[in-house]
Amino acid sequence: MSDPNGLIQPGRIAPGFTLPATPDGALVGPEQFRGRPVVLAFYPADWSPVCGDQMSLYQSAAPVFAQYQAVVLGVSVDSIWSHRAFAESKGIEFPLLSDFEPKGEVARRYGAYLPQRGEAARALVVLDPAGTVTWSYLSPPDVNPGADGIFDALDQLAADRKVMAG
Amino acid sequence: MSTPLQVTARLRDPVTTEDHIRGPADAAVTIVEYGDFQCPFCGAAYPNLHELLRQRADTVRLVYRYFPIANVHPYAERAAETAEAAGVRGRFWEMHDWLYEHQDQLDPVHLSLGVEQVGLPPDELNAEVENRTHADRVRRDFVGGIRSGVNGTPTLFVNGVRHDGGYDLPDLLTAVDAAANA
Numbered sequence: 001m002s003d004p005n006g007l008i009q010p011g012r013i014a015p016g017f018t019l020p021a022t023p024d025g026a027l028v029g030p031e032q033f034r035g036r037p038v039v040l041a042f043y044p045a046d047w048s049p050v051c052g053d054q055m056s057l058y059q060s061a062a063p064v065f066a067q068y069q070a071v072v073l074g075v076s077v078d079s080i081w082s083h084r085a086f087a088e089s090k091g092i093e094f095p096l097l098s099d100f101e102p103k104g105e106v107a108r109r110y111g112a113y114l115p116q117r118g119e120a121a122r123a124l125v126v127l128d129p130a131g132t133v134t135w136s137y138l139s140p141p142d143v144n145p146g147a148d149g150i151f152d153a154l155d156q157l158a159a160d161r162k163v164m165a166g
Numbered sequence: 167m168s169t170p171l172q173v174t175a176r177l178r179d180p181v182t183t184e185d186h187i188r189g190p191a192d193a194a195v196t197i198v199e200y201g202d203f204q205c206p207f208c209g210a211a212y213p214n215l216h217e218l219l220r221q222r223a224d225t226v227r228l229v230y231r232y233f234p235i236a237n238v239h240p241y242a243e244r245a246a247e248t249a250e251a252a253g254v255r256g257r258f259w260e261m262h263d264w265l266y267e268h269q270d271q272l273d274p275v276h277l278s279l280g281v282e283q284v285g286l287p288p289d290e291l292n293a294e295v296e297n298r299t300h301a302d303r304v305r306r307d308f309v310g311g312i313r314s315g316v317n318g319t320p321t322l323f324v325n326g327v328r329h330d331g332g333y334d335l336p337d338l339l340t341a342v343d344a345a346a347n348a
Contacts, residue, residue, distance in 0.1 A: 060236060090237060091238060092237065
C-alpha cells in the first residue's frame with residue numbers, strides 16, 4: 001500500500017532504509033550520511049527523453065550541493081543495471097538507488113509511489129543532518145521540478161543551525 | 167516550511183549591464199534564456215528566437231546566460247567560455263550565433279576555426295579558455311539559473327516568469343504577446 005497520507009511531511013523522522021546503488025550495487029541509505037543534509041530525489045524512470053533531465057541537472061549542480069555538504073540520492077524502481085547504464089551515459093556520479101525488489105517499497109514508505117504507473121512519483125525530500133524531514137515537494141510526474149526548492153530548503157537549514165549555534 | 171503543490175519559478179537575478187543583451191533597451195518584453203551551446207533543443211530553439219526578435223523587433227529583447235550541462239555535453243563549458251572571451255571583445259552575439267549554427271563542430275579544432283571566422287585571434291581566446299579566465303562568469307550564470315528554477319535547457323524566463331511552454335515560433339509569439347499586453 002502507498003501511504004494514504006501522501007508524501008511525507010516536514011517534522012517526520014525519515015524512515016530508514018538501504019537499497020542497492022550505483023556504481024557497484026553496494027547498499028546505500030540516508031542513515032549513512034548523518035551529520036549532513038540528505039536530498040532524496042524520487043523519480044519515475046531512468047532515460048527520460050530530454051537533455052536536461054532531472055538527474056543530469058543535479059549532477060551538473062554538484063558543486064552547489066557540495067557548498068552545503070549535502071548528499072543527493074536518486075531513487076527509482078529501475079534495476080541496478082539500468083541505473084548503471086544511465087549513470088554512465090549521463091556522467092552521474094552521485095548514487096542512484098534501485099527500489100526494485102520489493103518494487104517501490106521505499107517510495108511507498110515515503111508516500112512517493114504511483115501504483116497506477118508502477119513508478120516512483122517525482123518527489124523531493126530534504127532531510128536535516130539528524131534525519132528529520134525538513135522539506136518535501138511533490139511535482140507532477142512530467143514536470144522536472146529543478147533544484148530551486150531544494151536550495152531554498154538547504155539555505156533555511158543552514159540559517160536555523162546558525163540560530164541554534166548563536 | 168509549507169509544501170505548495172506547484173510553484174511558478176521566477177528569475178532571481180535581475181538583468182544588468184553585465185548581461186549579453188540583444189534588442190532594444192526599452193523593450194516591453196525581456197526574454198532571459200539559459201542555454202547550453204551543445205544542447206540540441208537549444209539549437210532547435212535558436213532560429214525561432216532569431217525570427218521572434220525579427221518579428222517583434224520593437225517589443226522584445228533577448229538576454230543570454232550560460233547553463234552548460236557539462237556531464238552530458240563535454241564541449242559545452244568550453245563553448246560557453248569561448249563565447250564569454252568573445253564577449254569581452256564585443257563579439258558575443260557573433261560567437262553565440264556561430265556556435266548555434268555549428269553545433270556539430272564544437273570540438274577544439276573546429277572551435278578555433280570558428281573563432282577565426284568571427285574575426286578574433288584563436289590563440290589568444292584559446293589561452294583564456296585553457297586558463298579558465300572566464301569560468302567564474304559562466305559558473306555565476308549557472309548558479310543563478312539553478313536558483314531561479316532552470317530545469318533543463320533551454321529554459322526561458324519571459325518578463326521574469328519561467329516559460330513552461332514550447333519553443334516553436336507560434337508558442338514563443340503567444341508568450342511574448344501575452345507578456346506585452348499584461
